[in-house]
Amino acid sequence: MLQVSRKFEYGLHAVTYLATKGLGRVVTVKEMADEIGFSQEFLSKAMQSLKRAGIAASVQGVKGGYTLGKAIDEVTVADIALAIEGKPHLVRCGVKADRCEIFSSCHHRGYMNTLQHKIQALLAATTIHSLLKEIEG
Amino acid sequence: MLQVSRKFEYGLHAVTYLATKGLGRVVTVKEMADEIGFSQEFLSKAMQSLKRAGIAASVQGVKGGYTLGKAIDEVTVADIALAIEGKPHLVRCGVKADRCEIFSSCHHRGYMNTLQHKIQALLAATTIHSLLKEIEG
DNA sequence: GTTTAATAGGGTTAAAATAGTCCTATTTAA
DNA sequence: TTAAATAGGACTATTTTAACCCTATTAAAC
Ligand code: SF4
Ligand code: SF4
Numbered sequence: 527m528l529q530v531s532r533k534f535e536y537g538l539h540a541v542t543y544l545a546t547k548g549l550g551r552v553v554t555v556k557e558m559a560d561e562i563g564f565s566q567e568f569l570s571k572a573m574q575s576l577k578r579a580g581i582a583a584s585v586q587g588v589k590g591g592y593t594l595g596k597a598i599d600e601v602t603v604a605d606i607a608l609a610i611e612g613k614p615h616l617v618r619c620g621v622k623a624d625r626c627e628i629f630s631s632c633h634h635r636g637y638m639n640t641l642q643h644k645i646q647a648l649l650a651a652t653t654i655h656s657l658l659k660e661i662e663g
Numbered sequence: 664m665l666q667v668s669r670k671f672e673y674g675l676h677a678v679t680y681l682a683t684k685g686l687g688r689v690v691t692v693k694e695m696a697d698e699i700g701f702s703q704e705f706l707s708k709a710m711q712s713l714k715r716a717g718i719a720a721s722v723q724g725v726k727g728g729y730t731l732g733k734a735i736d737e738v739t740v741a742d743i744a745l746a747i748e749g750k751p752h753l754v755r756c757g758v759k760a761d762r763c764e765i766f767s768s769c770h771h772r773g774y775m776n777t778l779q780h781k782i783q784a785l786l787a788a789t790t791i792h793s794l795l796k797e798i799e800g
Numbered sequence: 801g802t803t804t805a806a807t808a809g810g811g812t813t814a815a816a817a818t819a820g821t822c823c824t825a826t827t828t829a830a
Numbered sequence: 831t832t833a834a835a836t837a838g839g840a841c842t843a844t845t846t847t848a849a850c851c852c853t854a855t856t857a858a859a860c
Contacts, residue, residue: 527668527748527751527752527846527847528665528666528667528744528748528751528753528782529665529752529753529754529755530665530753530754530775531664531817531818531819532755532818532819533818533819535754535771538771539765539769539771542770542771554834554835554836555835555836556834556835562765562768563764563765563768564764564765565819565820565821567820567821567822568819568820568821570836570837570838571819571820571838573836574836574837574838577836577837584835584836584837585827585828585835585836586826586827586828586835586836586837587826587827587828587829587833587834587835587836588827588828588829588830588832588833588834588835589828589829589830589834589835590827590828590829590834590835590836591835591836592836603778607665611664611665614664614665615664615666616665616666616667617666617667617672618666618669627700627701628676628699628700628701631699631700632676633679633798634672634675634676634679634794634798636797636798637789637794637797637798638667641740641785641786641789644785645665645782645785648778648781648782648785649778652774652778657771657774660773660774661770661771661773661774664817664818668846668847668848669847669848670847670848691805691806691807692806692807693805693806702848702849702850704849704850704851705848705849705850707807707808707809708809708848708849710807711807711808711809714807714808721806721807721808722806722807722856722857723806723807723808723855723856723857724804724805724806724807724855724856724857724858725803725804725805725806725856725857725858725859726805726806726857726858726859727805727806727807727856727857727858728806728807729807801860802859802860803858803859803860804857804858804859804860805856805857805858805859806855806856806857806858807854807855807856807857808853808854808855808856809852809853809854809855810851810852810853810854811850811851811852811853812849812850812851812852813848813849813850813851814847814848814849814850815846815847815848815849816845816846816847816848817844817845817846817847818843818844818845818846819842819843819844819845820841820842820843820844821840821841821842821843822839822840822841822842823838823839823840823841824837824838824839824840825836825837825838825839826835826836826837826838827834827835827836827837828833828834828835828836829832829833829834829835830831830832830833830834
């Protein structure tokens with residue numbers, strides 16, 4: 527259906543939330559979940575993914591939480607998608623060739639792959655910085 | 664995961680198959696399924712969707728089957744996606760607002776919608792005609 | 801007219817992906 | 831030492847996608 531996952535949207539909202547709070551401010555998952563309106567448990571998973579990708583940084587222990595891990599003009603929507611959903615696979619053969627029964631005779635692969643790259647380029651064209659400008663401006 | 668459905672790929676392959684056979688030639692689902700390598704039953708559903716959208720035309724009864732319903736430069740990949748998967752919804756609120764618990768406070772909707780339109784434009788930029796040229800050429 | 805090969809389509813089941821929950825360990829400020 | 835947070839494994843539920851089954855309808859061929 528070509529729809530983004532909820533987890534991705536959780537992550538994107540979380541990052542823009544962190545961004546409005548500034549680089550220094552440490553924010554707990556609880557605060558974000560309350561403010562944005564998400565399930566705390568699930569958002570927590572998204573944050574862990576973002577942390578692994580270096581997009582968010584974490585502080586453990588009491589008074590801990592999350593901060594941005596990079597400058598907002600160095601993180602694109604594509605980076606967030608990659609962190610949360612893993613490498614994009616517009617077609618199932620992208621995951622593994624044997625996921626498609628007609629792999630060896632398929633003539634669409636080339637087109638599908640360039641299509642995927644174009645979609646990725648669209649996501650990569652928006653940084654968190656420009657997204658915030660678009661939202662606020 | 665931003666992946667196209669199998670049904671969509673079935674449909675796209677079927678249309679390009681019909682296109683190589685020319686506008687006049689009537690082709691059965693059985694032939695297409697055998698030639699392309701798909702499940703006959705499932706491809707049949709895809710063809711029914713394509714027919715409803717006017718992309719394919721059907722002939723019933725013995726010696727029946729499917730033909731292209733439009734010229735190959737008048738059908739785009741986006742048309743096929745629309746016929747088979749219905750209206751695109753990059754975000755769940757596109758289906759229905761109450762599918763998203765933070766709909767009223769979400770600031771990403773505008774961006775997500777323009778993103779969806781850009782993706783659609785990518786799909787709409789390729790006609791079956793140009794797809795065939797890309798494949799063969 | 802009867803048979804036969806095809807589309808049309810409803811309804812059900814199976815499989816896979818996504819979403820959400822639960823529980824425990826670890827970290828660190830107070 | 832306690833408490834508040836992240837880290838993450840494991841499990842369950844829900845939703846979506848894929849596949850299958852069965853009957854009706856259509857129309858050519860005989
Ligand atoms: S049909 Fe072609 S492009 Fe699609 S999954 Fe199979 S091999 Fe890949
Ligand atoms: S988070 Fe925003 S864009 Fe995404 S589904 Fe909810 S309302 Fe729509």
